[in-house]
Amino acid sequence: AEALLQSMGISPDIPNGKDTHTHTPPHSSASEGNNRGNVMLPWDPDPCALQLHSDSELLGQGFRLGMAKVTQVDFPPKEMVSYSKETQTPADTQTHTQAKPEEEMADPKPAEDSQEEKADEEEKQEEVLPKELTEEEKMHLLNSEEFMAFFDRGSRIVERALSERVDVCFDYSGRDLEDREGEMQAGAKMSLSRVFSDERWSKNRVVTCLDWSPQYPELLVASYNSNDDAPHEPDGVALVWNMKYKKTTPEYTFHCQSAVMSAAFARFHPNLIVGGTYSGQIVLWDNRSNKRTSVQRTPLSASAHTHPVYCVNVVGTENAHNLISISTDGKMCSWNLDMLSQPQDSLELVFKQSKAVAVTSMAFPLGDVNNFVVGSEDGSLYTACRHGSKAGISDVFDGHHGPVTGLSCHSAGGPVDFSHLFISASFDWTVKLWTTKSTRPLYLFEDSCDYVYDVMWSPTHPALFACVDGSGRLDLWNLNNDTEVPSASVVVDGSPALNRVRWAHSGREIATGDSDGQVLVYDVGEKICVPKADEWTRFVHTLVEINENRDEGDELAAQRLLA
Amino acid sequence: MAEVEETLKRIQTHKGVIGTIVVNAEGIPIRTTLDNSTTVQYAGLLHQLTMKARSTVRDLDPQNDLTFLRIRSKKHEIMVAPDKEYLLIVIQNPSE
Numbered sequence: 001a002e003a004l005l006q007s008m009g010i011s012p013d014i015p016n017g018k019d020t021h022t023h024t025p026p027h028s029s030a031s032e033g034n035n036r037g038n039v040m041l042p043w044d045p046d047p048c049a050l051q052l053h054s055d056s057e058l059l060g061q062g063f064r065l066g067m068a069k070v071t072q073v074d075f076p077p078k079e080m081v082s083y084s085k086e087t088q089t090p091a092d093t094q095t096h097t098q099a100k101p102e103e104e105m106a107d108p109k110p111a112e113d114s115q116e117e118k119a120d121e122e123e124k125q126e127e128v129l130p131k132e133l134t135e136e137e138k139m140h141l142l143n144s145e146e147f148m149a150f151f152d153r154g155s156r157i158v159e160r161a162l163s164e165r166v167d168v169c170f171d172y173s174g175r176d177l178e179d180r181e182g183e184m185q186a187g188a189k190m191s192l193s194r195v196f197s198d199e200r201w202s203k204n205r206v207v208t209c210l211d212w213s214p215q216y217p218e219l220l221v222a223s224y225n226s227n228d229d230a231p232h233e234p235d236g237v238a239l240v241w242n243m244k245y246k247k248t249t250p251e252y253t254f255h256c257q258s259a260v261m262s263a264a265f266a267r268f269h270p271n272l273i274v275g276g277t278y279s280g281q282i283v284l285w286d287n288r289s290n291k292r293t294s295v296q297r298t299p300l301s302a303s304a305h306t307h308p309v310y311c312v313n314v315v316g317t318e319n320a321h322n323l324i325s326i327s328t329d330g331k332m333c334s335w336n337l338d339m340l341s342q343p344q345d346s347l348e349l350v351f352k353q354s355k356a357v358a359v360t361s362m363a364f365p366l367g368d369v370n371n372f373v374v375g376s377e378d379g380s381l382y383t384a385c386r387h388g389s390k391a392g393i394s395d396v397f398d399g400h401h402g403p404v405t406g407l408s409c410h411s412a413g414g415p416v417d418f419s420h421l422f423i424s425a426s427f428d429w430t431v432k433l434w435t436t437k438s439t440r441p442l443y444l445f446e447d448s449c450d451y452v453y454d455v456m457w458s459p460t461h462p463a464l465f466a467c468v469d470g471s472g473r474l475d476l477w478n479l480n481n482d483t484e485v486p487s488a489s490v491v492v493d494g495s496p497a498l499n500r501v502r503w504a505h506s507g508r509e510i511a512t513g514d515s516d517g518q519v520l521v522y523d524v525g526e527k528i529c530v531p532k533a534d535e536w537t538r539f540v541h542t543l544v545e546i547n548e549n550r551d552e553g554d555e556l557a558a559q560r561l562l563a
Numbered sequence: 564m565a566e567v568e569e570t571l572k573r574i575q576t577h578k579g580v581i582g583t584i585v586v587n588a589e590g591i592p593i594r595t596t597l598d599n600s601t602t603v604q605y606a607g608l609l610h611q612l613t614m615k616a617r618s619t620v621r622d623l624d625p626q627n628d629l630t631f632l633r634i635r636s637k638k639h640e641i642m643v644a645p646d647k648e649y650l651l652i653v654i655q656n657p658s659e
Contacts, residue, residue: 138593143564146648151585154644154651155570157631161642162577162655168635249573292566 148290156251163247189488189525190476193509196222196241196519198250204229205237207513209262210502215270217504218244219251220511222519223263223275236260238275238285241519243509254285256294266337267314268321274337276309282325284340298340305331311362315369324364324386326374330356334386349374349384351393357382363407365419365436373436375404375424383436397439402427406454412462412507414536418543423465425455431467431477433546440554443546445477447485454500460507461531463539468498468512476528480538483546488528492520571596579656581639586610586650593649605641609652613645 141147197203205224213219219240226235234255242251258279266272266284273285275294282305283294298304305327312325314337322334322344330350333343349357358377365371371385371394380399384392406425410418420436431445431452450470458464463479472495475486492498496514503510507529511521575583575596582597582605590610595602617629632643635657644651 141587141593142567148567150646150649151567151570151651154646154649155574157644158574158642158651158653159577161631161633162574162580162653167657 152290159247159249160245163245189528190474190490190510190522191525192490192520193523194243194521196220196239196248196250196521197517198239198253201233201237201239201250201253201255202517202519203227205517206515207499207517207519208260209264210500210511210513210519211264212502212504212511213265213270214267214505215265217506218242219265220502220504220519220521221263221265221273222511222513223260224517225259225261225278236275236277236283238263238273240273240287243521252285252287254292254294256281256283256297261308261310262312264312264314266323268318269337272337274312274314274323276312276325276327278308280305280307280309280327282309282312282323282335282340284337296340298335299342303342303346304333305329307331310360311374313362313364315364324362326359326362328358328360328377330359332359332384332386345386347386347391349382349393351380351382351396357393361404361407361424363409363422365409365422366411366413367419371436373407373409373422375399375407375426377403379403379426379428381407381424381434395436395439397434398441400424400426400428400430400432402451405452406456406467406501408456408465410457410462411459412457412531414462414531416462416536416540418462418539421543423455423457425452425467427451429469431455440550442543442550443483445483447475448473451497453498456501456503458503458507458529459505461529462536463542464529464531466501466503466510468501470497472496472498472514474498474501474510474512474522476524478528479542480535483542488524490522574653577655579658581654581656583654584650584652586652588648605652605654609641609643610650613643613650617645 202222202224204227207222208225209223211221213221219242221238221240224237224239227233234257236256236259238254238256238260239250240252240254254273254275256275256277258277258281260275260277260283262276264274266274271286271288273287275283275285277283279300281300282298284296285293286295289295300306305325307327307329309325309327312323314321314323316322321337323337324332324334326332326349330348331346332349333346336344349359351357357374357380359374360377361375363373365373370387371383373381373383375381378399379402381397381404382393383395383397385394404424404426408423410421412418421433421442422436423431423433425431429446429448429450429452431448432441433443433445434441445467448467448469448471450473452467452469455465455467458466461478464476465479466474466476468474472492474490474492476488477483478487481487492512492514494516496516496518498512498514500513501510502512507524508526509521509523511519513519571583571585571594574580582595582601584592584597584602584605585594586592586606586609590607592602592606595606597605612634613629613632616632620627620629629645632645634641634643638656640655640657642653642655644653
């Protein structure tokens, strides 16, 4: 270091001057050594000492440059340690609920102890009150009569409201118009309107009967037979569906222990639904009761029916009406709806005093309470009457080659009375048109390739009727247009066998039930189902033509026989 | 009892339904599908509102009574089916 300094031109003379003040060197020869020794002082590594010396030598000498040790220091960034604690319950509620007791706890703290206890108790009581209700009294409440009544009504209203999607607040200006569901099918012949099916109650069951309510045109009752996949569920189910609202669950659910083969709204009792079952019992359901089971049942005795009841019907007027039921052993009973413990009247339908008629379908002509038509399992058709000297079977018709599945009497009232006409459907793939005045059929409709399961005249159009068959086809025949082929036809998706068909009272809709438990409602196009004023007269002409054709056919057949 | 459960479940699983609450006459919830604090809030507020609505209807015409209450807001629709003793509250999101 000395050599370095000397090379830099710094002489150690200056410290000499200092040293002469401080030290008294004995001899100048040792001055160098002294110098050296004295020189030691400024090389004192102590920075403070260096500073002192350098300050004193500032007399025009300038700064003394010295070696400085450079120490490199590397400070790492200070780690900010933070904790994030997860809470098990949502932060909001936790703080909320914590805040409450904290507040309550905080408030009474300064107050007296008794107050604090009270506040705690109150708070606890408030918390405990709902708990007490829910645990102990909940069951009691939920099982009480008033709750059932309230819930039945309330849930029905809410379900309807839930299904309504009408948006009254919709803004046409700000957004594009949404796509409308359901295409406009003004010109179409038949369009599917609703499909009614219930996962629990109608699946795997066959729809055995349909009836529209005379009082509320939007209500439709459908009866179902047993569900083979669910042996613990009741065998017989009847569901009331509502067309008016978009909800997809039944309005009312009824069941009974035996499969329901026929069902009808009791015409003069708007709250009652009648069902004829497989066991022969006739059950009565009431929608005023909260129960789903029947409120009245006929007895299973020899005085009533012991065979399946395929036909039930309420005939008569408001003041004088009866429930008529016929079972497959030929027994016809008439009942008073107020008293189902025994029939008012019963009649054995036998043909020629020996053969009991196994009735599968029955129809009363419009306005008639005495005479009616029945179809049987062996394919024959009979007219019968209820009262009078000739009560029972009157005439037999040539009939079909297979069991008769459906019968319908002409019911469209108009300027001309066609109530002598009726149509029948059968397993022999045909529908036949008859008149009560003759035992031979008027016309044969042979368009189907499968069992025809049901047929029904339109209640408004005189020449229109519908039939359904086992291949899923629903046909509409307009006899004024064409008697060879149906005027409109639709095949149901999946081609299930269609078991029943029923026109709505308005004549604008058709309901059909299939073998999968579905009830399908179709809207019929106006062009087809709305009769024009001349339909009746046209139908008269059509009938005349049919008659002529038939007579010609008979003559030809007779000639061939003769020849 | 089972029918009540079945119906409640059916309503709850209906499209867009957020929650279902059954409240008694004192505003205390008996059955709910929402969490406790939300239920208590809804029950208390809607009970008061229903009482007010009912008294309004009856003040205007004493022969009249409240049958259904529907509150449509930007986000939800709250439907209340009131009765003498109970309230059935259903909250639905109608845009779904």
